[in-house]
Amino acid sequence: xxxxxxxxxxxxxxxxxxxxxxxxxxxxxxxxxxxxxxxxxxxxxxxxxxxxxxxxxxxxxxxxxxxxxxxxxxxxxxxxxxxxxxxxxxxxxxxxxxxxxxxxxxxxxxxxxxxxxxxxxxxxxxxxxxxxxxxxxxxxxxxxxxxxxxxxxxxxxxxxxxxxxxxxxxxxxxxxxxxxxxxxxxxxxxxxxxxxxxxxxxxxxxxxxxxxxxxxxxxxxxxxxxxxxxxxxxxxxxxxxxxxxxxxxxxxxxxxxxxxxxxxxxxxxxxxxxxxxxxxxxxxxxxxxxxxxxxxxxxxxxxxxxxxxxxxxxxxxxxxxxxxxxxxxxx
Numbered sequence: 072x073x074x075x076x077x078x079x080x081x082x083x084x085x086x087x088x089x090x091x092x093x094x095x096x097x098x099x100x101x102x103x104x105x106x107x108x109x110x111x112x113x114x115x116x117x118x119x120x121x122x123x124x125x126x127x128x129x130x131x132x133x134x135x136x137x138x139x140x141x142x143x144x145x146x147x148x149x150x151x152x153x154x155x156x157x158x159x160x161x162x163x164x165x166x167x168x169x170x171x172x173x174x175x176x177x178x179x180x181x182x183x184x185x186x187x188x189x190x191x192x193x194x195x196x197x198x199x200x201x202x203x204x205x206x207x208x209x210x211x212x213x214x215x216x217x218x219x220x221x222x223x224x225x226x227x228x229x230x231x232x233x234x235x236x237x238x239x240x241x242x243x244x245x246x247x248x249x250x251x252x253x254x255x256x257x258x259x260x261x262x263x264x265x266x267x268x269x270x271x272x273x274x275x276x277x278x279x280x281x282x283x284x285x286x287x288x289x290x291x292x293x294x295x296x297x298x299x300x301x302x303x304x305x306x307x308x309x310x311x312x313x314x315x316x317x318x319x320x321x322x323x324x325x326x327x328x329x330x331x332x333x334x335x336x337x338x339x340x341x342x343x344x345x346x347x348x349x350x351x352x353x354x355x356x357x358x359x360x361x362x363x364x365x366x367x368x369x370x371x372x373x374x375x376x377x378x379x380x381x382x383x384x385x386x387x388x389x390x391x392x393x394x395x396x397x398x399x400x401x402x
Contacts, residue, residue, distance in 0.1 A: 186397030299395030309389025
């Protein structure tokens with residue numbers, strides 16, 4: 072079975088992930104793979120290694136960030152209906168609860184992606200999570216604060232607005248899977264340590280999105296699914312070309328897509344941070360494709376069309392972190 076490096080983000084300070092729109096009262100619910108790989112690529116460039124960023128991004132694949140609590144790891148639910156039965160409960164009574172599930176604890180996730188049916192107790196369902204036992208804590212909790220925007224012009228009026236922070240339980244955090252060789256992983260881990268000091272998301276200048284990296288050589292083992300007849304995304308994915316897109320068999324797939332863009336907030340040039348990157352659509356985590364073809368994806372430059380000598384590439388990785396799955400009786 073394949074094993075992947077883990078980067079655990081611990082001691083997370085409150086986090087706000089921008090949605091690409093000017094609405095701070097709502098934080099995006101997921102920290103996506105292209106944001107993370109783009110952030111460490113930008114840090115690498117700021118530390119004097121800007122000449123080979125496309126090659127660097129090609130040398131590894133990151134998953135999106137998923138929740139964990141202690142040693143309990145959660146992975147995204149496959150798109151579509153999951154084959155879960157709840158003991159002593161009619162299907163109609165728990166249908167809405169099952170639809171809410173976004174993350175499934177690893178042992179149950181392995182069973183479901185192997186095409187098996189899983190039977191649980193109702194108390195294993197808690198909001199967006201399906202766990203192997205009853206969850207005793209909330210891993211994270213949103214909290215909305217009122218703030219005031221002060222205009223730069225002296226005659227402007229201050230305007231109140233709402234800002235959502237996501238607070239993490241002491242024993243909880245996020246983790247990222249890395250598919251790379253050992254030397255590349257060590258560099259990625261070093262860049263993540265720097266990223267933890269600078270912060271992720273919005274309002275890094277007031278302490279938002281800071282974290283530490285757990286010092287561990289722990290690996291996460293995922294099934295190789297020898298009888299697999301499909302693949303599931305654990306990252307965002309942008310097909311390399313039309314041929315690769317056709318190989319996905321979209322008519323038989325279960326997927327979502329998301330528009331990726333937003334501002335150049337991570338630029339080292341402060342005067343460029345208000346500019347919007349170009350946008351591109353990508354397949355999202357949990358999407359499932361009934362194909363065993365190799366999926367390459369591509370790295371794109373979303374640099375705005377802006378005539379400024381200080382403008383620089385804005386790379387985003389659409390390389391897929393995929394795992395094989397068995398789609399028996401898949402609806």
